[in-house]
Structure formats: structure tokens, C-alpha cells
Amino acid sequence: MGVQFGIIGCGNISRFHFEGIEKCGGAVALIVDVNRAAAEPWVNRTGAKFSNDYRKVMEDPEVQVVSILTGAKSHKEMCLAAIEAGKHVVCEKTMTNSVEEGFEVVQASRKKGLFFTAFMKRFFPAVDKMKELLPDIGTVFQGTVRTFQQWGNFYAGEGLGDFSAVVDTYGGAVLKCAGSHMLDLIAYLMGRPDSVYCHIDYVPETRFDRKVSAVFSYKRGTSVLFEAAAHPLKKIGYERNSWDEFFEITGTDGRLTLYTVKWDVPEGNAPLLLYYDNRTEAVTEFRFDPVNPFDLEIAAIAEAVREGKQLGPGVIDGFNVDAMISSMEESHRQGRMVLIDYMGIQG
Numbered sequence: 001m002g003v004q005f006g007i008i009g010c011g012n013i014s015r016f017h018f019e020g021i022e023k024c025g026g027a028v029a030l031i032v033d034v035n036r037a038a039a040e041p042w043v044n045r046t047g048a049k050f051s052n053d054y055r056k057v058m059e060d061p062e063v064q065v066v067s068i069l070t071g072a073k074s075h076k077e078m079c080l081a082a083i084e085a086g087k088h089v090v091c092e093k094t095m096t097n098s099v100e101e102g103f104e105v106v107q108a109s110r111k112k113g114l115f116f117t118a119f120m121k122r123f124f125p126a127v128d129k130m131k132e133l134l135p136d137i138g139t140v141f142q143g144t145v146r147t148f149q150q151w152g153n154f155y156a157g158e159g160l161g162d163f164s165a166v167v168d169t170y171g172g173a174v175l176k177c178a179g180s181h182m183l184d185l186i187a188y189l190m191g192r193p194d195s196v197y198c199h200i201d202y203v204p205e206t207r208f209d210r211k212v213s214a215v216f217s218y219k220r221g222t223s224v225l226f227e228a229a230a231h232p233l234k235k236i237g238y239e240r241n242s243w244d245e246f247f248e249i250t251g252t253d254g255r256l257t258l259y260t261v262k263w264d265v266p267e268g269n270a271p272l273l274l275y276y277d278n279r280t281e282a283v284t285e286f287r288f289d290p291v292n293p294f295d296l297e298i299a300a301i302a303e304a305v306r307e308g309k310q311l312g313p314g315v316i317d318g319f320n321v322d323a324m325i326s327s328m329e330e331s332h333r334q335g336r337m338v339l340i341d342y343m344g345i346q347g
């Protein structure tokens with residue numbers, strides 16, 4: 001019998017988790033959603049039990065891993081309950097809604113089961129290659145990140161329309177939905193930044209952040225420029241399909257540039273990695289077969305659970321992003337650069 005999951009939340013993201021579990025030979029013991037209709041197709045497909053109360057997952061002896069796939073506002077409560085029940089946890093990003101909530105989850109998870117924060121972009125082979133090549137670009141002195149996603153035109157007086165529930169579900173808009181993955185990659189590839197200056201552009205009279213600009217800096221002098229935006233442009237980006245996301249890291253011996261692909265159709269194209277080597281003056285294009293990073297992530301988690309081994313991104317990685325976002329918001333409120341408050345948690 002494969003690893004047994006309990007799934008909480010059957011919305012947009014759940015398809016990738018259910019399919020990933022199926023493909024790696026795992027099983028779903030119990031499915032929870034407050035909306036039975038959302039769960040129904042998956043209950044039928046997997047033969048799992050159903051409940052509308054997430055606490056049932058914690059009590060179910062068959063469930064080894066609890067996958068928390070609801071909006072971020074319920075993540076802290078569900079993470080704490082799963083940890084308390086002795087379950088391993090997979091928590092969708094963002095891990096929680098603030099650095100304080102993240103701190104509670106970190107403290108609770110110490111010496112308990114395994115904890116995975118589902119930043120699936122780390123599982124793209126192009127990201128592995130980028131990490132592998134980083135030492136070859138010498139002393140890193142600069143990074144640039146852009147994540148622009150085609151959500152619509154929120155700049156010309158148009159209302160939020162279908163997007164009005166986004167802040168409630170995700171705890172924020174473009175920063176938490178699009179930006180958080182790239183913040184995780186900043187911490188993963190360049191280390192946790194020490195300070196940030198951030199400006200957040202909200203749709204007037206809402207908490208819907210439509211554009212976020214930030215400069216992260218490190219005590220060693222390195223900096224990262226970060227831009228996240230919702231936009232209306234249909235054909236921009238590497239795939240010319242509106243998805244406009246890249247991460248470029250420059251060092252004294254070269255440069256690495258990663259172009260990612262649209263999150264919900266990852267089988268279309270693979271991310272592209274460009275490597276410029278200043279010693280040979282050659283540019284190498286690394287092209288990969290398209291893969292679904294969710295499948296790789298869930299297979300890796302299932303294997304880690306079987307072997308009882310922690311695998312990144314874990315609870316600290318989830319916390320780091322929560323801390324970076326909270327300090328970005330604080331910097332915006334204060335209108336100045338702030339030290340990122342990691343609340344004494346070691347990276």
C-alpha cells in the first residue's frame with residue numbers, strides 16, 4: 001500500500017495533488033471540503049471517505065499525511081491540528097498569513113512529523129540545474145525577479161469582478177499568489193535576504209495588491225530587485241502567452257537566467273535556463289522535456305515519508321516566505337527600508 005493522504009480542500013489546486021498522488025502510487029484515505037459538491041468527483045475517483053469537518057482527518061488512523069489545500073486563512077489552525085495529531089503535513093503556499101502565524105507553526109513542528117511547504121517550482125529540473133551551476137558564476141552580486149501574470153486590467157478604473165474573493169482566499173493578491181513562489185526561489189538560490197524596501201500598489205480602497213516592487217539586500221552587499229504584477233497583456237513573456245516570469249542571477253564569472261512556464265499548464269513547455277560563462281564568453285541554453293512539477297513534488301514527498309526523511313521546502317522555508325512578506329508589508333506601511341524580522345528563527 002502506498003502512502004495514505006488525507007486531503008483538505010478540493011478547489012483549483014487540488015487536481016494537481018490528487019493526480020500527483022495517483023501517479024506516484026499513493027492513496028487518498030479521506031477527503032474533506034465544506035462544499036460536498038467540490039469533493040464529489042474526487043471521492044468518486046479515489047473511493048476515499050468524505051467529511052465536511054477537517055478535524056476528522058486528524059482522527060483518522062489511516063491518514064499518514066495531511067495535505068492542506070484550503071486558502072491561507074485556515075492554514076495555521078489546520079497545520080497546528082495536524083502536527084498535534086502526529087501527522088506529516090503538506091501545506092500549500094503560503095504556509096500561513098503572517099510571520100507571527102508562521103512562527104507558531106515552526107515552534108509546533110519541532111521534533112514532530114515531517115512538514116512540506118508546497119513551493120512546487122523548486123521541482124522543475126531547470127531550477128535544479130540553476131542551483132548546480134550557481135557556484136560557476138563566481139561571486140553573486142545581483143538578482144532580478146519578475147512575476148507578471150495576466151489577471152486583467154486593474155489599473156484603468158475597472159472593478160475586481162471575479163477577483164473580489166482573492167484576498168479572502170489567499171490572504172493577498174499578486175504578492176501571495178504569484179510572488180511567494182519567487183520569494184521562495186530567492187531564499188533557496190541566494191539565501192535569506194536581510195532587509196527590504198517595498199512599495200505595494202493596491203487597487204484603491206481594497207486590500208488587493210495589483211503590483212509590488214521591492215529591493216532585497218544582504219549584509220554581504222548583494223541585492224535582488226523584485227517585481228510582481230497583475231496585467232492585461234496577452235502575448236508577453238517567454239512562452240508569448242502572457243506568463244512573464246523570470247529569475248536572473250549575476251555573478252563575477254557569469255549569469256544564470258531562468259524563464260518559468262504557466263503554472264497550470266506545465267506540460268506545455270519546460271522552463272528555459274540560460275547560462276552565460278564569462279570565461280569562455282559562451283551562452284548555453286538548457287532546454288528540458290516538459291514535466292509537471294506537482295508530480296515530481298508529490299512523488300518526492302511520498303518517498304520522503306516512506307523513508308522518514310525531511311525534504312525541502314520544509315517548515316522553515318514556508319516561514320521564511322511568510323517573514324519576507326510580512327516585512328515587505330511593514331516596509332510599505334513605514335515607507336522605508338526595514339530589516340526582515342525572522343523572529344529569531346534560524347534559516
Ligand SMILES: NC(=O)c1ccc[n+]([C@@H]2O[C@H](COP(=O)([O-])OP(=O)(O)OC[C@H]3O[C@@H](n4cnc5c(N)ncnc54)[C@H](O)[C@@H]3O)[C@@H](O)[C@H]2O)c1
Nearest residue numbers: 009010011012013033034035038069070071072092093094
Ligand atoms: N502552487 C501553486 O501554484 C498554487 C496555485 C493555486 C493555489 N495555490 C494555493 O492552494 C491553496 C488553495 O487555493 P485554491 O485556489 O485551490 O482555493 P479554492 O478556493 O479554489 O479552494 C479551496 C477549497 O477549500 C474548501 N475549504 C475552505 N475552507 C475549508 C475548511 N475550513 N474546511 C474544509 N474545506 C474548506 C473550499 O470549499 C474550496 O473547495 C491556497 O493556499 C493557494 O495559495 C497554489
